[in-house]
Amino acid sequence: MNPRYILKENVFKKISKGQKIALFLDFDGTLVPIRKEPSRCVLAEKMKEQLESLTGSESCYLSILSGRSLSDIRGMVCIRDICYSGNHGLIISGNNMTYIHPKALIAKPFIDRAVRMLNKEIAGIEGAWIEGKKLTASLHFRSVRKNDVPLVKKAFYNVVSEFSGDRTLAVIKGKQVLELAPDASWNKGSAALWILNNLKGKYLPVYVGDDWTDETAFRALNKRGITIRVGKSAKTAANYYLKSQREISAFLKRVEEFIC
Numbered sequence: 001m002n003p004r005y006i007l008k009e010n011v012f013k014k015i016s017k018g019q020k021i022a023l024f025l026d027f028d029g030t031l032v033p034i035r036k037e038p039s040r041c042v043l044a045e046k047m048k049e050q051l052e053s054l055t056g057s058e059s060c061y062l063s064i065l066s067g068r069s070l071s072d073i074r075g076m077v078c079i080r081d082i083c084y085s086g087n088h089g090l091i092i093s094g095n096n097m098t099y100i101h102p103k104a105l106i107a108k109p110f111i112d113r114a115v116r117m118l119n120k121e122i123a124g125i126e127g128a129w130i131e132g133k134k135l136t137a138s139l140h141f142r143s144v145r146k147n148d149v150p151l152v153k154k155a156f157y158n159v160v161s162e163f164s165g166d167r168t169l170a171v172i173k174g175k176q177v178l179e180l181a182p183d184a185s186w187n188k189g190s191a192a193l194w195i196l197n198n199l200k201g202k203y204l205p206v207y208v209g210d211d212w213t214d215e216t217a218f219r220a221l222n223k224r225g226i227t228i229r230v231g232k233s234a235k236t237a238a239n240y241y242l243k244s245q246r247e248i249s250a251f252l253k254r255v256e257e258f259i260c
């Protein structure tokens, strides 16, 4: 089904006033534009103010779900009383929620070993680098020359194949990034459902994200709530879309108006 443009439709019109919202937001590519170096991302002051005003409302429970580590995403957003989820949902913390996937702890030494191996494999490839994120690790190749990209991928899958017998590691594909994660059958969708089920009272889930990792959440939530992909795509499971990251602010304003 083709997603519809959310800013053109008044989705909140059909929802009865007083309905509580569980708002799930991705970070990179959703709240901030994607940067070559993830550490250089800065949450705009205006966006931060919008998020703060949402958290101040009893009618909105805000969660930020990211592929970043928990401490990284917390540091980037820097708002108290928000539920944060790092490593694509493997860890959840804040605003009365605490969770860590048991397989994440088991896989950690394997991921550490794979990172050491990968570092050796990609040593000669310009622009490729590994970001250790505690429970997962990302191999970035956004700055790698086009001709070298197959080399990077080959190096990555060579290392992954070394661990195939253990069944401890899984691969997550993102935008010009390959990620090593625990083989846990757990994703952003599972994390969003876990949070939703642990909230007291009835909440309408609203999820906004831009990447393939967010599709797990779109699939988990699109029949129960409002799912929005940043960037139009016919392949998405989301039922709505925003044209670009720049429109997120306009959408959050609509949420704000609804819960006020």
Ligand SMILES: [Mg+2]
Binding pocket: 026, 027, 028, 029, 030, 209, 210, 211
């Ligand atoms: Mg994203």
